[in-house]
Amino acid sequence: MVTTTTTSSSATGSRSESESEFRPTGPGRKERVSPLLDTRGRALRDIRFSVTDRCNFRCVYCMPKEIFGRDYAFMPREELLSFEEITRLARISVANGVEKLRLTGGEPLLRKGLPELVSMLSELRTPDGREVDIAVTTNGSALGHLAADLKQAGLKRVTVSLDSLNDEVFQSMNDVRFPVSKVLSAIDVAQEVGLGPIKINMVVKRGLNDNDIVAMAEHFRGTGHILRFIEFMDVGSTNGWELRQVVSSAEVLARINEVFPIEPLEENYSGETSRRWKYKDGAGEIGVISSVTQSFCHSCTRARISVDGKLYTCLFATGGHDLREMMRGGCSDEELEAKLAWIWNSRTDRYSELRMANTPRQTGKRIEMSYIGG
Numbered sequence: 001m002v003t004t005t006t007t008s009s010s011a012t013g014s015r016s017e018s019e020s021e022f023r024p025t026g027p028g029r030k031e032r033v034s035p036l037l038d039t040r041g042r043a044l045r046d047i048r049f050s051v052t053d054r055c056n057f058r059c060v061y062c063m064p065k066e067i068f069g070r071d072y073a074f075m076p077r078e079e080l081l082s083f084e085e086i087t088r089l090a091r092i093s094v095a096n097g098v099e100k101l102r103l104t105g106g107e108p109l110l111r112k113g114l115p116e117l118v119s120m121l122s123e124l125r126t127p128d129g130r131e132v133d134i135a136v137t138t139n140g141s142a143l144g145h146l147a148a149d150l151k152q153a154g155l156k157r158v159t160v161s162l163d164s165l166n167d168e169v170f171q172s173m174n175d176v177r178f179p180v181s182k183v184l185s186a187i188d189v190a191q192e193v194g195l196g197p198i199k200i201n202m203v204v205k206r207g208l209n210d211n212d213i214v215a216m217a218e219h220f221r222g223t224g225h226i227l228r229f230i231e232f233m234d235v236g237s238t239n240g241w242e243l244r245q246v247v248s249s250a251e252v253l254a255r256i257n258e259v260f261p262i263e264p265l266e267e268n269y270s271g272e273t274s275r276r277w278k279y280k281d282g283a284g285e286i287g288v289i290s291s292v293t294q295s296f297c298h299s300c301t302r303a304r305i306s307v308d309g310k311l312y313t314c315l316f317a318t319g320g321h322d323l324r325e326m327m328r329g330g331c332s333d334e335e336l337e338a339k340l341a342w343i344w345n346s347r348t349d350r351y352s353e354l355r356m357a358n359t360p361r362q363t364g365k366r367i368e369m370s371y372i373g374g
C-alpha cells in the first residue's frame with residue numbers, strides 16, 4: 001500500500017517512516033512505501049511459501065511415518081495455490097516491504113515446474129527497484145537434477161537439510177533409506193552451477209544424531225558452505241517432542257570449540273534466525289538456530305503461506321487466514337493488500353519466548369511444519 005510523499009502513519013496500517021523506501025510514480029515524482037509493522041514493531045520482511053505438502057522423506061522430527069503413512073490424504077492439486085496465485089501474493093507482499101521469498105514444503109522440488117515459479121517470482125522488484133531474494137529449502141533429493149534450471153530461472157540461494165554423514169543415522173532419521181552420498185553430490189552440483197555458498201541445516205536430536213555434530217563440522221570446514229545446527233523444536237503436534245531431547249546451541253558450540261576453536265560473528269541483518277560463529281583458524285562459518293533456548297521472536301520478520309493459501313504469522317501457529325478463498329472469490333489487489341496489512345498489524349506472536357519462560361502458550365493443535373514450511 002502506498003502513502004503520498006510526506007504522510008506519517010496513515011489509515012492504511014502502522015508503518016515506520018525510518019524504514020520507508022520510495023518508488024518513482026512519474027517524472028520527478030515519488031511515493032513513500034513503508035514496511036508493515038506488527039504490534040511489536042517487527043517489520044514484515046520475509047514470506048515463506050509452502051508449495052507442496054508432500055515429501056519423499058519421512059523425517060522423524062517433521063513427517064513421522066506413523067502419521068504420514070501410505071494412506072495419508074495429501075492435498076489434491078486443485079487445492080494448491082497455483083503459480084499465478086503465489087506470484088500475486090508475492091507481488092503484493094513485495095510492494096509492502098517484503099524482500100525475501102523462500103520456497104519450502106514438504107519437499108518443494110517435488111512441485112512440478114518449480115523453475116517456472118522461480119522465474120515468475122524473479123521478475124518482481126522491491127519498491128526501489130531491487131531484485132527480490134529468492135531461496136529454496138530442500139532435502140537435496142532432486143537438487144542434482146534441478147539446480148541448473150533453478151539457477152537459470154533466478155534462484156539466488158539454496159538451503160539443504162542434512163542431519164548426519166553417518167548413513168545409518170541419516171537413513172534412520174529420513175526413514176526412507178535415502179543415502180548421504182546423494183545429498184552430498186547434489187550440494188556439489190548446486191555449488192558448480194553457482195548457487196553457493198550453500199547453507200546446510202542439521203536438526204540435532206539428543207540420542208539420535210548428536211554424536212555426529214563434530215564430524216559434520218569437520219566435513220564442511222573449509223568448503224565455504226555454512227553449516228547450521230538447529231535445536232529440535234516442538235513444531236506441529238506429531239513429532240513427540242520432549243525438552244530432554246533438545247541439545248542446546250550452547251552445548252553444540254562447546255563440543256565444536258573443544259576441537260575447532262570458534263568465535264562469534266556479527267549478524268548479517270536484524271531478524272536473522274541463525275547466530276553466526278567462525279573458526280578461529282579461518283576455515284569458515286557455522287551457525288546455530290536456537291528457537292528453544294535463545295528465542296528470537298523479538299526480531300521475527302517472517303510470515304508463512306501454506307500450500308493452500310492460508311497465511312500464518314508464526315511457525316507454532318494454531319490457525320491461519322485464508323487468502324486463497326479471497327483470491328478465488330474475485331477480490332481486488334487492494335482488498336488483498338488491506339487484509340495482509342490487517343493480519344500483520346494485529347500480530348502478537350512470541351511462542352518461543354513463552355516456551356522459554358515456561359509460561360502458558362496458546363492451546364489448540366499446532367500446524368504441521370510440512371504444511372506451512374519450516
Ligand code: SF4
Pocket residue numbers: 291296297298300301302313314315316349350351352353
Ligand atoms: S516462535 Fe513464532 S514469533 Fe517466535 S521466532 Fe518463531 S515464528 Fe517468529
